[in-house]
Amino acid sequence: xxxxMKSTCALLAxxxxxxxxxxxxxxxxxxxxxxxxxxxxxxxxxxxxxFTEALDKYTRITDQYxxxxxxxxxxxxxxxxxxxxxxxxxxxxxxxxxxxxxxxSHLTPYLLYRLLKVNHEQSYTGVIFRERExxxxxxxxxKIILExxxxxxxxxxxxxxxxxxxxxxxxxxxxALHELMVADFYFGRGQYNAAISRYQYxxxxxxxxxxxxxxxxxxxxxxxxxxxxxxxxxMRRVRAFRQEGKILPLGGGTQGSSSPPGNDAPxxxxxxxxxxx
Numbered sequence: 001x002x003x004x005m006k007s008t009c010a011l012l013a014x015x016x017x018x019x020x021x022x023x024x025x026x027x028x029x030x031x032x033x034x035x036x037x038x039x040x041x042x043x044x045x046x047x048x049x050x051f052t053e054a055l056d057k058y059t060r061i062t063d064q065y066x067x068x069x070x071x072x073x074x075x076x077x078x079x080x081x082x083x084x085x086x087x088x089x090x091x092x093x094x095x096x097x098x099x100x101x102x103x104x105s106h107l108t109p110y111l112l113y114r115l116l117k118v119n120h121e122q123s124y125t126g127v128i129f130r131e132r133e134x135x136x137x138x139x140x141x142x143k144i145i146l147e148x149x150x151x152x153x154x155x156x157x158x159x160x161x162x163x164x165x166x167x168x169x170x171x172x173x174x175x176a177l178h179e180l181m182v183a184d185f186y187f188g189r190g191q192y193n194a195a196i197s198r199y200q201y202x203x204x205x206x207x208x209x210x211x212x213x214x215x216x217x218x219x220x221x222x223x224x225x226x227x228x229x230x231x232x233x234x235m236r237r238v239r240a241f242r243q244e245g246k247i248l249p250l251g252g253g254t255q256g257s258s259s260p261p262g263n264d265a266p267x268x269x270x271x272x273x274x275x276x277x
Contacts, residue, residue, distance in 0.1 A: 035064070035070045039058075042074070042077065051085060058077055059074075075101065076094070076111075083114070088122045091118050099111055113164060116167055119141075119147070120140070123140040123171065138175060176202060180214075183202065190225075196226060202215055203215055203219070220236055
């Protein structure tokens with residue numbers, strides 16, 4: 001009996017040793033921590049400015065508790081941290097994920113405003129000397145116009161509009177200059193029909209463009225080079241009337257309108273892939 005008991009005890013001791021050794025090798029990342037605890041830890045790191053550690057905790061929440069309320073708000077916190085770090089693509093992704101998961105949130109006006117700001121930042125190049133390059137990808141500017149129009153229709157009295165409108169105007173000017181650059185490219189290579197199409201598009205969709213008179217002059221020249229004197233003469237009359245203030249800006253529209261100022265953004269989006277080939 002004693003021999004059997006000793007054998008049993010030895011066997012149990014061996015099993016305990018094996019289990020203890022196995023447990024000692026468990027990766028801490030594999031231990032499931034309650035979502036609430038992870039969120040509290042993430043907030044604490046974020047408040048201390050330890051953004052890498054905070055992002056790690058928020059990411060664990062979105063991975064382990066996908067679809068939960070805390071996971072949804074973790075995307076918002078990650079978006080804010082990435083904005084602070086000027087990691088604009090990551091910020092945009094997480095803002096959009098939050099909106100997708102919580103489309104009826106009372107924070108929607110703020111989030112649309114933040115998305116506009118993020119794309120505004122993405123439209124610049126350079127670190128020390130920040131500038132907009134008119135020959136680069138226009139996608140951020142297109143998004144600004146689309147987001148602004150969406151925001152204007154949904155929240156026409158929002159306090160954020162005061163800050164958003166100048167950003168919208170800048171995006172319009174950048175797109176207009178990009179269109180002018182492409183039109184000039186075609187004109188310089190003798191592709192007058194393509195240049196005419198671009199100049200017309202610019203005049204029609206960017207009525208507030210500061211260099212409208214320059215565009216009219218170039219359009220007149222393009223018609224002349226393309227052997228279309230009738231249209232060239234018509235544009236001369238249009239330019240003369242504009243200089244005398246007898247007609248509305250090209251593109252139509254009236255002052256005091258309740259509709260958002262702007263261009264045909266969806267049409268521009270379809271043309272965004274046109275490059276100077």
